[in-house]
Amino acid sequence: MVQIIERKTWDAIVIGSGITGGWAAKELTEKGLETLVLEAGPPIVPERDYSEHTPPWQMPYRGLRDRKHQAERQPIQSRAAACDEWSGKFFVDDIDNPYSVGEGGQDFLWIRARIVGGRSLLWGRQSYRWSDLDFGANARDGYGTDWPIRYRDLAPWYDHVESFVGIAGQPENMPQLPDGKFLPPIAQSCMEEKVREGLDRAFGGTRRFTPARVAVLTKHHLGRRACHYCGICRRGCISRSYFSSLNATLPAAEETGRLTVRPNSVVRNLVYDEERDRVSGVHLIDAESMESIEVRGRIVFLCASTIESARILLNSATPRFAEGLANSSGQVGRNLMDHIFQVGANGNLEGLEDKTTFGRRPNSCYLPRFVNLDGDRAEATREKDFLRGFGYQCGARRGTLWQGGIGQPGFGADYKASLRGLAPWRLGFTGFGENLPNPDNRVTIDPDLEDRWGIPAARITMSYGENEEAMREAIQTRAAEMLEALGAKNIRTFNRNSLPGFAIHEMGTARMGRDPATSVLNGWCQSWDVPNLFVTDGAAMASSACQNPSLTYMALTARACDYAVRQMRRLEL
Amino acid sequence: MTLPQSDRPADRIPRRQALRVIGGAAALPLLPEELFANAHLAHVHLHQQKPGGEPAPLTVLTEHQARTLSAIAERILPTTDTPGAGDAEIPGFVDRLLAGWLPDAARDHLLAQLDRFDDRCRERHPDAAGFLDLNESAQDELLTEAQDEALAERNDRAFSRNPNRLHEQPFFDLVKWLTLFGYYTSEAGMKSELGYRIVPGRWDPCVDLEDA
Numbered sequence A: 001m002v003q004i005i006e007r008k009t010w011d012a013i014v015i016g017s018g019i020t021g022g023w024a025a026k027e028l029t030e031k032g033l034e035t036l037v038l039e040a041g042p043p044i045v046p047e048r049d050y051s052e053h054t055p056p057w058q059m060p061y062r063g064l065r066d067r068k069h070q071a072e073r074q075p076i077q078s079r080a081a082a083c084d085e086w087s088g089k090f091f092v093d094d095i096d097n098p099y100s101v102g103e104g105g106q107d108f109l110w111i112r113a114r115i116v117g118g119r120s121l122l123w124g125r126q127s128y129r130w131s132d133l134d135f136g137a138n139a140r141d142g143y144g145t146d147w148p149i150r151y152r153d154l155a156p157w158y159d160h161v162e163s164f165v166g167i168a169g170q171p172e173n174m175p176q177l178p179d180g181k182f183l184p185p186i187a188q189s190c191m192e193e194k195v196r197e198g199l200d201r202a203f204g205g206t207r208r209f210t211p212a213r214v215a216v217l218t219k220h221h222l223g224r225r226a227c228h229y230c231g232i233c234r235r236g237c238i239s240r241s242y243f244s245s246l247n248a249t250l251p252a253a254e255e256t257g258r259l260t261v262r263p264n265s266v267v268r269n270l271v272y273d274e275e276r277d278r279v280s281g282v283h284l285i286d287a288e289s290m291e292s293i294e295v296r297g298r299i300v301f302l303c304a305s306t307i308e309s310a311r312i313l314l315n316s317a318t319p320r321f322a323e324g325l326a327n328s329s330g331q332v333g334r335n336l337m338d339h340i341f342q343v344g345a346n347g348n349l350e351g352l353e354d355k356t357t358f359g360r361r362p363n364s365c366y367l368p369r370f371v372n373l374d375g376d377r378a379e380a381t382r383e384k385d386f387l388r389g390f391g392y393q394c395g396a397r398r399g400t401l402w403q404g405g406i407g408q409p410g411f412g413a414d415y416k417a418s419l420r421g422l423a424p425w426r427l428g429f430t431g432f433g434e435n436l437p438n439p440d441n442r443v444t445i446d447p448d449l450e451d452r453w454g455i456p457a458a459r460i461t462m463s464y465g466e467n468e469e470a471m472r473e474a475i476q477t478r479a480a481e482m483l484e485a486l487g488a489k490n491i492r493t494f495n496r497n498s499l500p501g502f503a504i505h506e507m508g509t510a511r512m513g514r515d516p517a518t519s520v521l522n523g524w525c526q527s528w529d530v531p532n533l534f535v536t537d538g539a540a541m542a543s544s545a546c547q548n549p550s551l552t553y554m555a556l557t558a559r560a561c562d563y564a565v566r567q568m569r570r571l572e573l
Numbered sequence B: 001m002t003l004p005q006s007d008r009p010a011d012r013i014p015r016r017q018a019l020r021v022i023g024g025a026a027a028l029p030l031l032p033e034e035l036f037a038n039a040h041l042a043h044v045h046l047h048q049q050k051p052g053g054e055p056a057p058l059t060v061l062t063e064h065q066a067r068t069l070s071a072i073a074e075r076i077l078p079t080t081d082t083p084g085a086g087d088a089e090i091p092g093f094v095d096r097l098l099a100g101w102l103p104d105a106a107r108d109h110l111l112a113q114l115d116r117f118d119d120r121c122r123e124r125h126p127d128a129a130g131f132l133d134l135n136e137s138a139q140d141e142l143l144t145e146a147q148d149e150a151l152a153e154r155n156d157r158a159f160s161r162n163p164n165r166l167h168e169q170p171f172f173d174l175v176k177w178l179t180l181f182g183y184y185t186s187e188a189g190m191k192s193e194l195g196y197r198i199v200p201g202r203w204d205p206c207v208d209l210e211d212a
């Protein structure tokens, strides 16, 4: 029931201010649209809320976390390593924001932020282009539906977003991981250089150990300062050296004078005008006053993140769209994917005992996919046990000795001296593996559960299948095999069977496609059913690839904004 | 859901509010580099100042217990060419854990064992008021004894820092863990032993261990 109706009609309403909402705000305002951004969470004030320079000794529990608060209010969020004593406040309150897990599915970990900036404050900044190995994957093996776009459609938009974001990276000329518009890379440690050479030698250049490509500035860029290597970015960054909505896109949008951000605005549903066959506005609950408010706009960009966007569409059912707005295909909520994670191997490397690194870098290394490649490499790289592929986040580092100190007997001056210094170099590989689209992995609405604002909650039903299981095995053996080739000692494989959601790369719940009967969006992230509605977050993805997805969300968002504004000018919207 | 019916003028969000949302960060790029450096330092400084001069008053530990803990910590990681754990504000850290972090069983265990240990010190040295009163070699002797007991008690099991298992850990191990963790996260320990800098300012992928 909507009580307050604001009379102003905005050119555009963007729902969410995270990575994709920030981009939509920037692109739409720069193209001249008066834009309202609705954000469920509170504002973040960098000077007050960022804490990247707060050392452990100024934290009440020195980094051991506010354990009791987390047990009470963040039992799910606190399972993520990033939800620590500093950054915990950026994650949602699990009690206010409940969801349920559907029968037959695995437990699902839904890790999120409800603040201005969304998860752009928290992300690991790893930024990789996808290639036609990815955009052609569904067509090739028949899982999911074909992507309506190919790499050439997105390439200029990758250029566009990278030029603004600033990505530190090293060109490698590998077709499966296209190079981008890079700032200088963050150099690998001397041990990592040896690893790179060693792997090139042992595997003929097919397993390339490259500096991780990250959205961090290695030099001054568009008014933002170069990184000063203070370390743990997810606490904020007052010099704005890593990309977040707060550090980059929202200030750019603000500069146009056409941006209005409305924090504490929890979107309940979209308002559909049956006669005009358009979305006419958005119904929100003011998180503080609990007032129910309707705002109006000519176009709507849904950027609330994969699961939230599906939830909003499903909560926006109308007589015409009884199964959820824009859902004539029945695909809204389906095909939920994440990456398999927490699986890999590590081992000790000898040599360079007298060397270490200085500074705390905001990245490590990456090893791109080398299995099930396409084209003339298809035959040589084919895997018989699974489809698609995986890449590794990896790196060699030396831990401090004191951390193992409790296991060492003794005390006193000699004991203290024995804890000084560093452990041997340890090289680790953590796989990120592609997850096949599966219509049974889905988001629905739980009829019996509401959030703090009385909005029906999501129910998530998802499990990994045999392909993912088989890939987990390969991720371990391939990593161990590389460690062996490098002569590593004390090699250990690990498989913590991470639950779905835990890679925090959830996507797919409103896939784009070529056919309105089997997909929710066309190739421009535009709803087939409701032409002035765009969904440009991870919901739009038709497959999951194995690379971190956010850079691709950004490119898709910018491209959709360009299309939407062109359509508006032609009066087609 | 029922909410009062009302109508509001258009454009409810004053621009001031929108500016406030991102205003702080938006101002930064307009500063020239040197000025920025100052603003940046100010920010670092701001965070360093936060907790204020005087340590917070103890809420759980008695003054005597606090001083005893500090003295034990100093023997575990004594002052050498760098500060010892006696300078690492261990009691304040442990007091906060006792007040708001440790499960009840672990809190009771730690407090009881601390007193028991001090009782034992008095039994061995009836003239002394407790561990605090002993000379270093007497202190080390009692700690060695506690360490031996812990070793026997643990019987090859590793120390567990799982909060729900802390009440099962022998006293010496518990205090040693608190000391290690407290020291290497303290200003004294991090800066002197670990060479920690809040703002390193650069990344060097290869330096000699001695220079680090």
Ligand SMILES: Cc1cc2nc3c(=O)[nH]c(=O)nc-3n(C[C@H](O)[C@H](O)[C@H](O)COP(=O)(O)OP(=O)(O)OC[C@H]3O[C@@H](n4cnc5c(N)ncnc54)[C@H](O)[C@@H]3O)c2cc1C
Residues within 6 Å of the ligand: A015, A016, A017, A018, A019, A020, A021, A038, A039, A040, A041, A080, A082, A111, A112, A113, A114, A115, A116, A117, A118, A119, A120, A122, A123, A124, A125, A126, A127, A265, A266, A267, A268, A303, A304, A305, A306, A308, A312, A504, A505, A537, A538, A548, A549, A550, A551, A553
């Ligand atoms: C610890 C961590 C590490 C990560 N590392 C990486 C990485 O290295 N590389 C990578 O590519 N990705 C990474 N990710 C994932 C990345 O953060 C997400 O893919 C990305 O933020 C998604 O962007 P988004 O705009 O869809 O959603 P978000 O950034 O989550 O933003 C969504 C916004 O919408 C708002 N919202 C939600 N519901 C409503 C509603 N009903 N009404 C109004 N507003 C609403 C939210 O409050 C939020 O601000 C990581 C994530 C985390 C948490």
Ligand code: SF4
Residues within 6 Å of the ligand: A052, A216, A217, A226, A227, A228, A229, A230, A231, A232, A233, A234, A236, A237, A238, A239, A240, A241, A242, A360, A361, A362
């Ligand atoms: S490491 Fe660099 S990017 Fe990360 S918070 Fe520090 S200065 Fe910012």
